[in-house]
Amino acid sequence: GARAAMGGAAGGTGAELVEDDDRDYFVKPMQQSDIIKRQQDQYDHRMNPEQRTERREREEVLSMLYEVMADGAAYTVKDLRDRTRQPEAWLKTCLAEIADVQREGPDRGRYQLKEENRRVP
DSSP, X not given: OOOEEEXXXXXXXXXXXXXXXXXXXXXXOOOHHHHHHHHHHHHHTXXXXXXXXXXXXXXXXXXXXXXXXXXXXXXXXXXHHHHHTOOHHHHHHHHHHHEEEOOSSTTTTOEEEOGGGOOOO
16 A cells, blocks of 8 residues: 655664554665665764874883873873873773772762872972
């Protein structure tokens, strides 16, 4: 029978929800061209090679972290990642050696140098 488009996406899949003459609802399959376009869009949103960060030697990263965190302030991983330009997973590995994550208070979730790693002015 005749089908009327109901509008909008069904479940965020990009498929169209349609109603047939018997008032039964079903999901109309996506066209191959729409699937290819979606895959290309997802690929285009990946990180550009220019934005990738190069993993440096452990000692070099620790030196950068000491320099950034010397003021005793607490930093988020994002702040430290932006300042050191290191991959987040590698940064967290290095941070585990020299800093503690604040578990409560206003700096919750931020890293601060461990007491034994703080330089006395």
